[in-house]
Amino acid sequence: MTNHDLNNDEIRRQLRAVDRMNTSVVPRWRDALTRLIGDDEFSTNDKATILGVPSPNRRDLFKLGGASILGVALLAACGSDSSDSSSATTPGSAATPTTLPPTTVAGTQPADTTSPPTTAANSGDMDLVLARTAASLEKLAVDTYGAAGGLITTPAVLAAATMFAGHHQMHLDALNAVITGAGGKAITEMNQAVYDALVKPAIDVAKTEADAVMLALALEEAAAQTYVFAGGALSTPGLRSTIMTIGGVEARHAAVLRMAALAQSPLDVFPSQRGFFPGDNPLAGIDGALLTA
Amino acid sequence: MHITTRHFRALAAEVDDLHRHNMKTFAEETAETHRSLYRARRSAAGLDDQTIAGYAQSVELAAVAAYTAAAPVLSAGTLPVAQLFMKHHQQHADAFGAVAGSKAVTAPNKTLIAAVTPLLQKITDEMGALEFAFVLEGQAAYTYAAALTLLQDPAYAAATATILPIEAQHQVVLGLALGKDVTAVFPTGAFESASLGDGTDPLKGLDPAVFAA
Numbered sequence: 001m002t003n004h005d006l007n008n009d010e011i012r013r014q015l016r017a018v019d020r021m022n023t024s025v026v027p028r029w030r031d032a033l034t035r036l037i038g039d040d041e042f043s044t045n046d047k048a049t050i051l052g053v054p055s056p057n058r059r060d061l062f063k064l065g066g067a068s069i070l071g072v073a074l075l076a077a078c079g080s081d082s083s084d085s086s087s088a089t090t091p092g093s094a095a096t097p098t099t100l101p102p103t104t105v106a107g108t109q110p111a112d113t114t115s116p117p118t119t120a121a122n123s124g125d126m127d128l129v130l131a132r133t134a135a136s137l138e139k140l141a142v143d144t145y146g147a148a149g150g151l152i153t154t155p156a157v158l159a160a161a162t163m164f165a166g167h168h169q170m171h172l173d174a175l176n177a178v179i180t181g182a183g184g185k186a187i188t189e190m191n192q193a194v195y196d197a198l199v200k201p202a203i204d205v206a207k208t209e210a211d212a213v214m215l216a217l218a219l220e221e222a223a224a225q226t227y228v229f230a231g232g233a234l235s236t237p238g239l240r241s242t243i244m245t246i247g248g249v250e251a252r253h254a255a256v257l258r259m260a261a262l263a264q265s266p267l268d269v270f271p272s273q274r275g276f277f278p279g280d281n282p283l284a285g286i287d288g289a290l291l292t293a
Numbered sequence: 294m295h296i297t298t299r300h301f302r303a304l305a306a307e308v309d310d311l312h313r314h315n316m317k318t319f320a321e322e323t324a325e326t327h328r329s330l331y332r333a334r335r336s337a338a339g340l341d342d343q344t345i346a347g348y349a350q351s352v353e354l355a356a357v358a359a360y361t362a363a364a365p366v367l368s369a370g371t372l373p374v375a376q377l378f379m380k381h382h383q384q385h386a387d388a389f390g391a392v393a394g395s396k397a398v399t400a401p402n403k404t405l406i407a408a409v410t411p412l413l414q415k416i417t418d419e420m421g422a423l424e425f426a427f428v429l430e431g432q433a434a435y436t437y438a439a440a441l442t443l444l445q446d447p448a449y450a451a452a453t454a455t456i457l458p459i460e461a462q463h464q465v466v467l468g469l470a471l472g473k474d475v476t477a478v479f480p481t482g483a484f485e486s487a488s489l490g491d492g493t494d495p496l497k498g499l500d501p502a503v504f505a506a
Contacts, residue, residue, distance in 0.1 A: 156475075159475070160475045163475065163476065163479075166483070167479075167482075167483040170483040170484075171483065174484075224458055227454075228454045228455055228458060231441065231450060231451065231453070231454025231457075232447055232448070232450055232451020232452075232454050233447070233451075235447075237441060237442050237443060237444055237445065237450065238442055240441045240444070240447075240450045240454070241438055241439070241441035241442040241487050242487075244437075244438055244441055244454050244457050244485065245438050245484040245485040245486070245487055246483075246484060246485075247454065247457070247458060248434055248438065248457050248458050248460075248461040248485040249461070249479065249483055249484060249485060250458075251458030251459075251461050251462050252461050252462065252464075252465045252478060252479060254462070255461075255462040255465035255466060255478075256465055256469070256475055256478060259465070259466065259469050260469060260475060266374045266466040266469075266470065267373065267374060267377060269462050269465075269466055270377065270381075270459070270462070273377055273380070274459075275380065275381035275384040275385065275459060276384070276388075276455040276456060276459065277454075277455045277456075277457075277458040277459055278455070279451060279454060279455045
């Protein structure tokens with residue numbers, strides 16, 4: 001066929017036909033997709049099979065090409081699936097951290113609480129990163145309470161610090177259970193980047209109990225904020241709840257330190273009278289603070 | 294009529310533009326589908342995100358009402374703290390209401406109000422009011438830990454995560470004001486409870502199945 005064999009009107013008719021077909025098919029395809037993705041009886045692997053794409057884990061993503069990307073992105077965007085229930089803390093159950101599914105990652109910023117939620121789901125890639133980072137912060141807290149404890153002389157404050165260090169050890173153990181359950185290696189070292197950036201400079205100049213308590217307060221508030229950030233960034237409801245059962249306790253630590261150890265007023269517990277705990281990532285400006293390896 | 298190569302290329306470009314436009318529209322529609330899926334997908338407890346937000350709003354409004362009812366017995370030193378907490382609860386109610394869509398409410402949770410009214414009527418002094426609020430704040434924090442197990446949309450979870458620690462800190466402040474020891478302001482130990490109950494257990498959140506507005 002040569003160029004001159006093509007009839008202009010015929011081509012236009014063909015184009016209109018293609019357009020009609022496209023217009024009619026896309027909504028039906030979308031409806032089918034909604035039924036598929038919205039059906040919790042299908043696992044992610046099932047959905048991947050039906051869509052004809054690899055299951056969305058990182059290794060498989062590197063193998064993808066062309067058309068498969070849309071399907072995988074769709075699965076990733078829909079995030080949680082029936083497998084989530086295995087990690088979710090169900091109402092009425094004890095609030096002990098549960099085992100993470102062997103996924104990895106997240107990455108959305110917590111939404112402004114007054115804005116309609118529109119955040120897309122996370123792929124789960126950040127889950128292990130956040131769990132490892134949180135564990136390293138817990139280890140840092142344990143070590144810092146140990147190092148700064150020598151400056152604390154008031155018995156009641158020392159008792160509180162000892163109790164808080166115990167809480168952090170329990171948090172570390174719980175997070176390590178999550179990490180190892182996901183196939184990762186347990187965290188045994190403190191977060192070196194945060195230590196270098198925030199803790200060491202403060203410890204080097206700390207001379208009084210108040211100095212030690214101020215350092216502890218800074219750590220507790222940073223930890224709580226990290227958990228609030230994770231509470232909006234983790235990929236499944238179960239994980240988000242689990243992490244906030246820890247985050248709430250870190251916030252309690254901070255309140256106790258302000259009132260009982262620093263003799264601040266109740267109003268000082270809520271800087272600027274804030275009614276919402278900050279949810280932006282407090283580690284964003286510290287190179288190496290997020291443990292990605 | 295026949296077509297030249299130039300016309301053919303122009304038509305091909307037209308098809309390409311059409312395709313690109315449709316794919317863009319498709320992407321936008323798919324994104325909206327995702328969002329609607331998150332909002333409408335029912336959790337294991339049969340509650341969608343907007344319903345949970347509406348429930349949380351009703352609980353927050355009940356907290357505002359409770360603080361208002363208890364305010365007359367508070368001292369001048371305590372009242373500003375209670376007023377701040379009441380303001381926080383109103384802010385939380387507004388935040389939940391803003392995302393609850395058709396499930397937004399305009400009044401405090403009636404069932405919860407009915408449950409706490411006898412308790413409020415027995416309060417005769419500041420200590421009684423603080424003790425009442427101490428329990429309520431803990432239950433609010435635990436309610437949100439439980440809600441996070443249900444919320445499907447990460448944005449709803451993110452918003453809830455910013456509120457839970459504030460309720461927990463309210464409870465600490467009240468506990469220390471009551472003279473409780475430090476251990477007592479961690480009623481469920483090193484982890485917040487994510488359990489739900491009928492309101493009689495201070496260590497469990499407020500079950501929406503019990504307190505359906």
